[in-house]
Amino acid sequence: MKSRIIALSAILILLLATSSGVANPGGKGDSNRDYTCGGSCHGDPSLSSASSAIIDVEMQSTAYSSTTTEISVSITNLDTSDNGLVGIFLLSSKNGNGDNPEDHGWTIIQDPNGGSSNYVEVVSSENQATVSWVLLAPEDLGVKEIYVSIHHGSYYNHNNKAFIGETDAITVNIEPIPENYPTLADGWTSPEERISGDSSTITVRTVNTESLMVYWRLSGESQSHEAIVEMISEQEWEVSLPATLGDTRIEYQMVATMGDFSNRMPWLSMGTSEPYFDGTSLGANLQSISFALIILGFMVSLQSWFAPRGVRKIIDNTAEVEESITDIQETSIPDSDNEYWSRLIKSEENPGWLWDPIENEWVADPAVTPGGDV
Amino acid sequence: MMFMTALHHLVVGLVAGSGVIMGICAILAWLSSYISNLESSKTTLDRAAYVASIFTLIVIPLAMISGYYSSTNSGGAMFYNKFLFSGIAFGFTSSYLVGRVRFGPELWKYSSLANLQMVSALFALTSIIILGSIGSKITLGESTLDILPFWPDFMNSIVINQWFSLFLVIIGLISVVISLRSSSMRFSLND
Numbered sequence A: 001m002k003s004r005i006i007a008l009s010a011i012l013i014l015l016l017a018t019s020s021g022v023a024n025p026g027g028k029g030d031s032n033r034d035y036t037c038g039g040s041c042h043g044d045p046s047l048s049s050a051s052s053a054i055i056d057v058e059m060q061s062t063a064y065s066s067t068t069t070e071i072s073v074s075i076t077n078l079d080t081s082d083n084g085l086v087g088i089f090l091l092s093s094k095n096g097n098g099d100n101p102e103d104h105g106w107t108i109i110q111d112p113n114g115g116s117s118n119y120v121e122v123v124s125s126e127n128q129a130t131v132s133w134v135l136l137a138p139e140d141l142g143v144k145e146i147y148v149s150i151h152h153g154s155y156y157n158h159n160n161k162a163f164i165g166e167t168d169a170i171t172v173n174i175e176p177i178p179e180n181y182p183t184l185a186d187g188w189t190s191p192e193e194r195i196s197g198d199s200s201t202i203t204v205r206t207v208n209t210e211s212l213m214v215y216w217r218l219s220g221e222s223q224s225h226e227a228i229v230e231m232i233s234e235q236e237w238e239v240s241l242p243a244t245l246g247d248t249r250i251e252y253q254m255v256a257t258m259g260d261f262s263n264r265m266p267w268l269s270m271g272t273s274e275p276y277f278d279g280t281s282l283g284a285n286l287q288s289i290s291f292a293l294i295i296l297g298f299m300v301s302l303q304s305w306f307a308p309r310g311v312r313k314i315i316d317n318t319a320e321v322e323e324s325i326t327d328i329q330e331t332s333i334p335d336s337d338n339e340y341w342s343r344l345i346k347s348e349e350n351p352g353w354l355w356d357p358i359e360n361e362w363v364a365d366p367a368v369t370p371g372g373d374v
Numbered sequence B: 001m002m003f004m005t006a007l008h009h010l011v012v013g014l015v016a017g018s019g020v021i022m023g024i025c026a027i028l029a030w031l032s033s034y035i036s037n038l039e040s041s042k043t044t045l046d047r048a049a050y051v052a053s054i055f056t057l058i059v060i061p062l063a064m065i066s067g068y069y070s071s072t073n074s075g076g077a078m079f080y081n082k083f084l085f086s087g088i089a090f091g092f093t094s095s096y097l098v099g100r101v102r103f104g105p106e107l108w109k110y111s112s113l114a115n116l117q118m119v120s121a122l123f124a125l126t127s128i129i130i131l132g133s134i135g136s137k138i139t140l141g142e143s144t145l146d147i148l149p150f151w152p153d154f155m156n157s158i159v160i161n162q163w164f165s166l167f168l169v170i171i172g173l174i175s176v177v178i179s180l181r182s183s184s185m186r187f188s189l190n191d
Helices: A002-021 A281-306 A318-331 A335-342 B002-031 B036-069 B077-103 B105-109 B111-140 B162-190
Strands: A048-050 A054-059 A062-064 A068-076 A085-091 A107-110 A119-123 A129-136 A142-152 A162-166 A170-175 A193-195 A202-207 A211-218 A228-233 A236-240 A250-258 A261-264 A268-273 A353-356 A361-364
Touching: A054 A142, A054 A170, A068 A085, A068 A142, A085 A129, A107 A268, A119 A129, A202 A211, A211 A228, A211 A236, A281 B036, A281 B077, A281 B111, A281 B162, B002 B036, B002 B077, B002 B111, B036 B077, B036 B105, B036 B111, B077 B105, B077 B111, B105 B111
Parallel strands: A048 A162, A062 A170, A193 A268
Antiparallel strands: A054 A068, A068 A129, A085 A119, A085 A142, A107 A129, A142 A162, A142 A170, A202 A236, A211 A250, A228 A236, A250 A261, A250 A268, A353 A361
16 A cells, blocks of 8 residues: 555656646756757657748858868747747757767857857847857868757747757868868867956967967957967967956957968857855945944044034033123123222121211112021 | 836935935035135035935935845945945944034034044045946946046955954944943033
């Protein structure tokens, strides 16, 4: 009984798990993939349909062994979902396994997004997309085949189908490399990105190259500039490209020369990444609060230090008022009054009274209170 | 969170506006002691700076909270710097407000206190300008202060260990309390 429950539970879990693998409408990101993701759900005829897109591929029909070549893919008449996402495969077969061009001797130096994957996802614009790969041709001579396949969603896609398009084989004849042909060294790949603000050089390895010239431009610009190239050892060069900021992409093209022969290679590109940063939000909050409190404490101390005596009492003017009243009382007794009070005579018989001998009258002594106390 | 992004843009505008009013009015109030044409406006400038400093202290924390939850939060060094300069701006603005509350509008008659208030307002204003510039760098990739030849590199930041930051918070709190208590004791001795 227990084993049955376990078996049923396992089947139930497996059945439930199938629902999470239906489709990836947001894409899966750039990576190395076989045709239709190796026969996944997108390859299922009930879950896919033919795309209306037109795929044009431009590639030289002849390439020298182990030299760079470019394949340019232009896709038009696309009907994508509202995010405009298109997945594009560069393949060397349509078997469903071992379809990556690198499985057939090609080397991907750079994919359209700056990496080195055979599958990339791009956002289409105005129902079209144009991308290009830079490849190093295989060492094996003979005719090689290249395919391009796409898959995407659709705006009106009630059945959640994947729309798949593919080209026929594009044949490339790989010929032996001419003697002393200047090109890139086998295995060298373009750096995918540099840290923002980093102006350090990139190292390029070549073969049969007497001199190397490098031109650079920012992505989207047409005018190119010559970069500084320095040979650091035999067939190894340091190229100084300007630092980039934000999400800028810099493109560069190398021209390798041997004698009178020059090999102008395809444009490569390099992205810009944010530098590694180990600060956390909590740390930023704590540091911010600590700065605020320390500044406040310091400034309050300075205020106390600079405060003149009595400034705190500016609002409470009692002392000043009392002082001014005393002054008024003191100054309110004129000199003539002093003469008047000095002529008055105290009388022991009539305490609290003074005798004025000129006016012949008794005057109340101001130094004695009405009760008679002095 | 789209709502937070829109709110952040709104609140940042309020911080910049009130911060500039506080800074400019405080500097003009300080200048009025030296420029006779401004003497008649001193009270108005002082009150404007006073009210603006209160409003700035309310909106700076709102800007920090909305910025934390907005889509502009890249978690990078520039965002870290925004937090730090928010703290610095808050510190100087609160110093200005505390000074104004403690000494009243008469403080402008005492040159040393007036200078200190002016410095607080100036530093708060500078911090808010830098804050705005960092925000502009994050969202637009450029800022008007790019024309300066000595614009500091905000791609890096000074990161202090969290525990040490907590220690500094405690030290700061104690220093504020002691500063306020000692000054009140001194005044009561003077009474």
